[in-house]
Amino acid sequence: MLELRRIVAWTTALVLMPAHLSALEAYVSNEKDNTISVVNVAQQKVVRTFQVGQRPRGITFSRDHKLFFVCASDSDAVQVFDAATDKHLYDLPSGEDPEQFAVSPDNKRLYIANEDNAVTTIIDLQSRKVIQQVDVGIEPEGMAVSPDNRVAITTSETTNMAHFIDTETFEVTDNVLVDQRPRHAEFTHDGKDLWISSEIGGTVTVIDMSTRQIKKTIKFEIPGVRAETVQPVGIKLTRDDKHAFVALGPANRVAVVDAKSYDVVKYILVGQRVWHLALTPDENLLLTTNGLSNDITFVDVPRLKAVKSVTVGRYPWGVAIKPES
Numbered sequence: 001m002l003e004l005r006r007i008v009a010w011t012t013a014l015v016l017m018p019a020h021l022s023a024l025e026a027y028v029s030n031e032k033d034n035t036i037s038v039v040n041v042a043q044q045k046v047v048r049t050f051q052v053g054q055r056p057r058g059i060t061f062s063r064d065h066k067l068f069f070v071c072a073s074d075s076d077a078v079q080v081f082d083a084a085t086d087k088h089l090y091d092l093p094s095g096e097d098p099e100q101f102a103v104s105p106d107n108k109r110l111y112i113a114n115e116d117n118a119v120t121t122i123i124d125l126q127s128r129k130v131i132q133q134v135d136v137g138i139e140p141e142g143m144a145v146s147p148d149n150r151v152a153i154t155t156s157e158t159t160n161m162a163h164f165i166d167t168e169t170f171e172v173t174d175n176v177l178v179d180q181r182p183r184h185a186e187f188t189h190d191g192k193d194l195w196i197s198s199e200i201g202g203t204v205t206v207i208d209m210s211t212r213q214i215k216k217t218i219k220f221e222i223p224g225v226r227a228e229t230v231q232p233v234g235i236k237l238t239r240d241d242k243h244a245f246v247a248l249g250p251a252n253r254v255a256v257v258d259a260k261s262y263d264v265v266k267y268i269l270v271g272q273r274v275w276h277l278a279l280t281p282d283e284n285l286l287l288t289t290n291g292l293s294n295d296i297t298f299v300d301v302p303r304l305k306a307v308k309s310v311t312v313g314r315y316p317w318g319v320a321i322k323p324e325s
Helices: 004-015
Strands: 025-030 035-040 045-051 056-061 067-072 077-082 088-092 098-103 109-114 119-124 129-135 140-145 151-156 161-166 172-177 182-187 193-198 203-208 213-219 235-237 243-247 253-258 264-269 274-279 285-290 295-300 305-311 316-322
Touching: 025 056, 025 067, 025 285, 035 056, 045 305, 056 098, 067 088, 067 098, 067 316, 077 098, 109 140, 109 151, 119 140, 119 151, 140 193, 151 182, 161 182, 182 235, 193 235, 235 274, 243 274, 253 274, 264 305, 285 316, 295 316
Parallel strands: 056 316, 098 140, 140 182, 274 316
Antiparallel strands: 025 035, 025 316, 035 045, 056 067, 067 077, 077 088, 098 109, 109 119, 119 129, 140 151, 151 161, 161 172, 182 193, 193 203, 203 213, 235 243, 243 253, 253 264, 274 285, 285 295, 295 305
16 A cells, blocks of 8 residues: 555645645646646646647647647547647647657657657657657557667567667667557656556556566456456556556556555556546646546546546546646
């Protein structure tokens, strides 16, 4: 179970929301509406909505928090916005059907998974030009960059592999076979392990980065829920790498996993068709995007309990937290 001190912190927050959370905002991409909903975390309500390109999915902030990026998949573009004003600045040459992406730790590159043409596109963020396109497996989606900035990972949904790309040579150095339809890649903060969710396989694979071998395959069994509805997608690890949250798709649950023993601690019921996740900076709240119920759910992390759902746009997919300015 998570630390007792977090329970005290969250109980206090319910009475008086700390000032440091008052300006915290969550940006949610709505696939069907072609919009971003901005949710005030303290008020737990939508405060504004604005239009973006067609079928927005992946969304993330630059490392310096000055910009945010949106994968407008059906517009074949990564759109770049000013984080202070939400103003659209320009589009990057993303390649076809960008779905997920990752900003490098040094904030110099953007790595993009292009689902339709089986490549990873690498963009220099200063020049706004494509540095390289790397051939990977069929239908790439998941994208991550190691904390030491040496390896980029792309997962391919049809090839069922995690592809390891050397960030200096742009060569694919390893391919690790995982379960069916890998959707998301997430490094532990210490860079020692890589977590891959497999939607159809119904599992999460943990890969040892030193050997690039599978060290654990995590399975999920929810009483009263059909096994075929358990479809892992988004993953979020706490900063101390002790716990992982896994979005289980049409099972409408988030699994809480002890990241050391790999045991499932709890299943939390959220909205319908949960896609992706974000933690607030203090890690007291977890936000989930629920694609079929058109809302996001706030989860009290210390109590491991869903506390509120907020309606956003149609088919919410991605979520990113904007730090306070």
